[in-house]
Amino acid sequence: MRISQLSAESGVPIPTIKYYLREGLLPQGDQTAATRAEYDQSHLRRLRLIRALLEVGRLPVATIRNVIDAVEDERLSVHDMLGAAHYALSTPVEPHPDDEDWRAARELVDEMVADLGWGVHPLAPARDELTQTVVTLKRLGMPTSREDLLPYATAALDLVREQDITKIPFDGPRDVAVETLVICEVLYGKAFDVLRRLAQESESARILDAAPCPEGESQPPAPE
Amino acid sequence: MRISQLSAESGVPIPTIKYYLREGLLPQGDQTAATRAEYDQSHLRRLRLIRALLEVGRLPVATIRNVIDAVEDERLSVHDMLGAAHYALSTPVEPHPDDEDWRAARELVDEMVADLGWGVHPLAPARDELTQTVVTLKRLGMPTSREDLLPYATAALDLVREQDITKIPFDGPRDVAVETLVICEVLYGKAFDVLRRLAQESESARILDAAPCPEGESQPPAPE
Numbered sequence: 536m537r538i539s540q541l542s543a544e545s546g547v548p549i550p551t552i553k554y555y556l557r558e559g560l561l562p563q564g565d566q567t568a569a570t571r572a573e574y575d576q577s578h579l580r581r582l583r584l585i586r587a588l589l590e591v592g593r594l595p596v597a598t599i600r601n602v603i604d605a606v607e608d609e610r611l612s613v614h615d616m617l618g619a620a621h622y623a624l625s626t627p628v629e630p631h632p633d634d635e636d637w638r639a640a641r642e643l644v645d646e647m648v649a650d651l652g653w654g655v656h657p658l659a660p661a662r663d664e665l666t667q668t669v670v671t672l673k674r675l676g677m678p679t680s681r682e683d684l685l686p687y688a689t690a691a692l693d694l695v696r697e698q699d700i701t702k703i704p705f706d707g708p709r710d711v712a713v714e715t716l717v718i719c720e721v722l723y724g725k726a727f728d729v730l731r732r733l734a735q736e737s738e739s740a741r742i743l744d745a746a747p748c749p750e751g752e753s754q755p756p757a758p759e
Numbered sequence: 760m761r762i763s764q765l766s767a768e769s770g771v772p773i774p775t776i777k778y779y780l781r782e783g784l785l786p787q788g789d790q791t792a793a794t795r796a797e798y799d800q801s802h803l804r805r806l807r808l809i810r811a812l813l814e815v816g817r818l819p820v821a822t823i824r825n826v827i828d829a830v831e832d833e834r835l836s837v838h839d840m841l842g843a844a845h846y847a848l849s850t851p852v853e854p855h856p857d858d859e860d861w862r863a864a865r866e867l868v869d870e871m872v873a874d875l876g877w878g879v880h881p882l883a884p885a886r887d888e889l890t891q892t893v894v895t896l897k898r899l900g901m902p903t904s905r906e907d908l909l910p911y912a913t914a915a916l917d918l919v920r921e922q923d924i925t926k927i928p929f930d931g932p933r934d935v936a937v938e939t940l941v942i943c944e945v946l947y948g949k950a951f952d953v954l955r956r957l958a959q960e961s962e963s964a965r966i967l968d969a970a971p972c973p974e975g976e977s978q979p980p981a982p983e
Contacts, residue, residue: 584899586895587898593850613967614967618960625956626817653957653960653961654960654965655960656960659957659960661953661957664949664953665950665957669950671811671946672942672947674811675807675808675946677939677943683922686918686922687922687947687950687951688958690914690951691951691954691957691958692954692958692961693914694955695958695959695962696962699955699962700963702902705966715901716963718896718899720955720956720959722895722899722901723896724955725888725892726889726893726896727914727915727951728948729892730908730911730916731918731919731923731944731951732885732944733886733915734912734915734916734918734919734920735919735923735940735943736842736845736877736878736879736880736883736885737878737879738919738920738924739924739927739929739940740838740879741878742924742929743838743841743929
C-alpha cells in the first residue's frame with residue numbers, strides 16, 4: 536500500500552509517519568519509484584505498536600527507539616532481545632551504594648529475588664528501581680519488610696505466569712515475541728494499575744460506608 | 760526549625776523548598792520575624808511526600824498540587840477527599856463515545872465493574888482510562904474479553920483488600936489518610952509494577968531455558 540493508505544488504515548497522519556520513518560522507528564517501505572514506496576501489514580502493525588507505546592504506555596520516543604532497536608537486532612538471542620526490551624522499559628534510577636538505607640533495601644531486594652528462585656540478571660535495572668521504591672517507602676514511614684513485600688511479589692508472579700506470559704508466542708517470529716512482551720508489560724500493566732485504582736475507590740467507599748455516587752445513582756448507567 | 764534545618768533534615772535544597780512554598784505545595788511556616796519562619800515535622804513529612812510523588816511517582820507538579828489541594832480542603836468529606844486524590848492521580852484520557860470500539864469497550868468495563876459489585880462513581884476517570892487501554896489492546900489484536908480481564912481485576916482487588924487498604928488510617932487525621940492513600944497507590948503500585956517486570960524476566964528465562972546471567976553467575980552476588 537502507499538503511504539496515504541497506510542495513514543488511512545492506521546489513523547496516523549502522513550507527517551507523523553514520515554517523522555517515524557526519519558527517526559528509524561518505522562522501517563523504510565519498498566522503494567518502487569523515486570517518489571513512491573510500498574508499505575505492508577508489518578508497517579501497519581509497527582505503527583500501532585508505536586502509537587500504543589506513546590499514547591497508552593506514555594513512553595518517550597528515545598525509549599521506544601530502544602525497544603524497536605532490540606526488535607530489529609537479529610544478533611541478539613531471543614532471551615537477550617526480550618531482556619533488552621525489558622530494560623528499555625525500566626525507568627533509569629541512580630544507585631546510592633554509599634547510603635545505608637539504600638544498601639539495606641538493595642540487600643532485601645536481592646535476598647527476596649534469590650529466595651523466590653527468580654532467574655533475574657544481577658544487573659537488571661529493575662533491582663535498582665525496586666530498591667529506590669523501598670527506600671522511599673521506608674523514609675515515608677511505610678512498612679517495607681520482606682513480609683510486607685512478598686504478597687506483592689507472589690501476586691505479580693501469579694499474574695505473569697497465568698496471564699501475561701501465556702500470551703507471548705516464544706516459538707513464533709522474534710519480532711512478534713518482543714512486541715507482545717512490550718504490549719503485555721505496558722498495556723496489561725496499565726489495565727492492572729487502573730483496576731487497582733478502581734478497587735481502591737470501591738474498598739475505601741465500603742470501609743467508609745459512603746454512597747459511591749454523590750448524585751444518588753447507586754450503579755453506573757446501564758449500557759444502552 | 761528554620762528553613763536551613765528543614766533543608767538539612769529533608770535533603771531538599773533551600774531554593775527547591777522556596778519553590779514549593781511559592782507554588783503552595785508546602786504550607787508557609789510560622790512567621791516569627793520579618794525574615795524568619797519556623798517549620799515543624801508536618802513540613803518535613805509534606806516535603807518527603809512531594810519528593811516521593813515527584814521522584815518515584817513521576818507525577819507532574821500540577822497533579823501533585825491537585826492531590827495536596829484535596830488534602831487541605833477541609834470542606835470535603837473523607838470519601839470525597841480520597842476520591843479527589845484518586846482522580847488527580849488518573850491520567851486524563853479523551854473519551855470517544857462516537858467510536859464503535861470505544862462504546863463496546865466502555866460497556867465491557869461498566870458491566871465488569873457492576874458485576875464485581877464495585878462501588879465506583881459512574882464518572883470516575885479510571886473508567887475512561889481502562890476503556891482506552893482495552894481499545895488499544897483490541898486494536899493490537901490482544902485478547903480483551905471479560906474472561907481475559909477478570910483475573911487482573913480479582914488480583915487487583917485481593918491486593919487492595921489484603922494489603923493497600925489495611926495501611927490507610929481511616930479514623931486518623933484526614934491528611935494522613937490521603938497521604939497514605941497516595942503513597943500506597945503510587946509507591947506500592949510502583950513496587951508491584953517492578954516486581955511484575957522481574958517476574959516476567961524470570962518466567963521468560965524459565966520458558967526459554969536460558970541462563971539468567973550471561974556472565975556465568977547463576978545467582979546475584981551475595982550481600983556483604
